[in-house]
Amino acid sequence: MTPPGHPPAAAPRVSARDLHAMLADGRELALLDVRETGVHIRQHIFHAASLPLSTLELCAGPALPRKTTRIVLVDDEDGLAATASRRLCLMGYGNVAVLEGGQAGWDAAGYAGYSGLHVPSKAFGEVVEHVYDTPSITAEELDALGASGGVLVLDSRSEEEFHAMSMPGAASCPGGELVARALRHDGLVVVNCAGRTRSIMGAQSLISAGKHDVRALKNGLMGQRLAGLPFHHGRCETHVDRPLAEGAAPAAARLASALRIAVIGSEGVHALLADATRSCYLFDVRLPGAWRAGTLPGAISAPGGQLVQQTDAYAPVRNARIIVVDTDAVQAPMTAFWLRQMGWEVYIHRARADALAPPRPAEAVGVDDDGVRLPLAPAARVIDVGDSRQYRARHLPGAAWTVRSRLAQTLAGMPADVPLVFTCADGRLSALAAADARALGRDATHLRGGLRDVGADSFTAGDPRYLTAIDDVWYRPYDRDSGVEEAMRDYLRWETGLLERVMADATVPFRYEEILAMAGSLRGSAGLS
CATH class of the missing domain: 3.40.250.10 (Rhodanese-like domain)
Structure with a gap:
């Protein structure tokens, strides 16, 4: 281990074989791909989180809460990992190594590589749909139902994504809020996202909590576009201002209890965060506005649906602990319900109002320049x-x-x-x-x-x-200037193809058989589906 603050002349190197063994040893490991994200998505290791060298100093603190965590960096043998190692050591991280041969070395060793972004969460969504047999509805079928009325379409993405592009007649209800706001809706609920994962996870959350008249919109907004049907831009309709659904908290508590997820008080939170032998993330899984109004000291805003959708980005340390926090006793248990099935050691905390305070502003970067204001010098x-x-x-x-x-x-x-x-x-x-x-x-x-x-x-x-x-x-796909529909088809083929790949990959932390067993125990529990 390198003394923190004293960068080595050359970072230690680990072979692909050694890394493969590290991924299976049950200890904490942060596998960080320091290439640009657009390079990362072409080919990467399943557990590698995209943390580009460009933004390393800004992201490392929240991503890597324990300075002695094992860290392995991946690049294309182009010097990025060596530079990242030096920067991390100057920030106090003392257990940093570089993958020998970079991504190409891993591939040459014959181990699995993946394309795409947030692959663990996307693959988990496909496993959930398969295990739970989550019902879906196509865009054409939903369009045919539209004239009859009575269908509530809820967009489970972030409010910003909803504003940019949405289904006709839909309202915004980010995934972590679905059970809290829509559990008792009288009629069919259709949950959509842009593609597949958040539609599946949102619909199954409602079904598991006890609402049966629910469908995931198959292929989301991409399916809508490929069917030649319209969508809207700039809308602000929201479902999250509705009161807490009757029975939502007991339903969420039953799900968490069925998976034996611990609910801890303030002393338990402090004890876990103070444990210097383990990394521990503290996530406020309410919506960002609630977090800004008041949260626990040190808590990171990670709305429940987004946390499950982008777990690798929020929590890149494999085998770390996670504490999820809310105030309604719905968002945290529902988020923990899925994190537990993904293989995480997760705890639930319901925060008291008197323990909340506005979050501290992001720390200023340590540079010796105050910058300039507009107008800029003409020669600049x-x-x-x-x-x-x-x-x-x-x-x-x-x-x-x-x-x-x-x-x-x-x-x-x-x-x-x-x-x-x-x-x-x-x-x-x-x-x-x-x-x-x-x-x-x-x-x-x-x-x-x-x-x-x-x-x-x-x-x-x-x-x-x-x-x-x-x-x-x-x-x-919808960010492109051309070839949008073909890119959508490629994306959907990629996503649905993940199921077969992860079922054959021994390094994946969530096992199909274990999730199947959990789903079976839930079906056998009173009041659960």
């Missing part, structure tokens, strides 16, 4: 290092785009005497990029506060200029 070259999708939608006039991890290559093609101003959404990533540029001998600063405080009339969507490959994020 503006470089946007934020999300490329946001850059495509709007950016400062004349701004070019790159990723921070390739900044040295980007700057090598620019005149050395040009002053640089870096931008991003909130100013944090751009401050780090500016510091990197100064370390390379450049005259560089960043836009203080980022683009979020800039007036709408200061942006343009025209004249985009990309200085490197556009692979920082996953471009969803």
Whole structure:
């Protein structure tokens, strides 16, 4: 183990065979893919969480709560993992290694590789549908029912996703809220998402809690588009302002109890968080607005449906503990119900109102530059290092785009005497990029506060200029400028194909037979389906 704060000359290296053994030894392990997310989705190890070098300092703290956790970094043998190791060691992480041969080394050893994003959660959704035989309805069948009325369509994605694109007549009800708000609806409930996972998980949550007249919209909004049916943009209808459904808390408690999930008080929370031998995540699984109004100290906002959908992103430390927190005794038990079946050691805590306080603001990045405000100096070259999708939608006039991890290559093609101003959404990533540029001998600063405080009339969507490959994020099928429907078909084929793959992969933490046994015990419990 490397002493924290003292980076090694070269990070220790582990072979693919050693890593495969580590994945099966039952101990904590954070397997981090430090390539850009758009590279990660092409081929990666099942348990590898995408944590790009570009954003490492901003994301490592919440993602890696214990400094002595075993960490293995994956790259393409291009130096990213070595740089990430040095940065993590400077942040106090002392047990960091690099995968020998990178992703190609793992593949060459004959071990399974996966494409896509949030694969553990997506695969789990397919297993759940298969085990529980979750009923579904096609877009065409739902459209035929529309004229008869009485059908409640609930969109289980985040409120932001719903606003961007939604089903006709649907209301927003993010997955963790479905049982809390819709359990006692009189009539058919159809749960949709963009594709498959959150539709399946949301519908099955309601069914398992005791509501039987429920369907998952097969293939979600993608199925709607492929059927040639319309969807809407910019709608704000919500179902989450409805009162707590009668019987929701007892139903959620029965499900958690059936799987022997412990409910702990404040002392139990403190004890788990104080245990220096184990990593422990503290997640507030209510909606972000509730979290902002008041939460437990140190709790991370992770709405229940999103946490189950993106578990690898929220909790990349395999075999860590998770505490889920709510105030209604519905969202936390329902989230824990699924996390337990995914193989997590999970605990439930219902927070008291007097224990809640507004969350602390995100910590400022440690750079020696306060940045600048608009207007910028005419001679300055503006470089946007934020999300490329946001850059495509709007950016400062004349701004070019790159990723921070390739900044040295980007700057090598620019005149050395040009002053640089870096931008991003909130100013944090751009401050780090500016510091990197100064370390390379450049005259560089960043836009203080980022683009979020800039007036709408200061942006343009025209004249985009990309200085490197556009692979920082996953471009969803409906983010594309062309080939949307074929990309949707490819995505749906990929997702449905995960079931067979994970059933044959011994490193997957949730086993089909174990989930089948849990589902059987639930069916045998009084009042459960």
